[in-house]
């Protein structure tokens with residue numbers, strides 16, 4: 001898990017952002033939420049053109065799955 005965002009140059013396609021924090025391949029879901037019965041499910045995003053995406057790494061964003069700067073706020 002990361003405190004700040006995962007900034008990735010994404011290619012078009014379907015992405016699944018890990019909402020549970022247990023994926024071994026963050027920021028993407030790897031199915032750990034099912035194995036570990038976290039009660040969370042990933043958020044699906046369709047990227048339509050190549051772009052840089054700042055994926056939330058702290059899971060506190062008000063605009064999940066994207067970073068909104070919430071990682072800078074005290075918990």
Ligand code: FES
Nearest residue numbers: 019020029032033
């Ligand atoms: S592994 Fe975290 S939501 Fe799927």
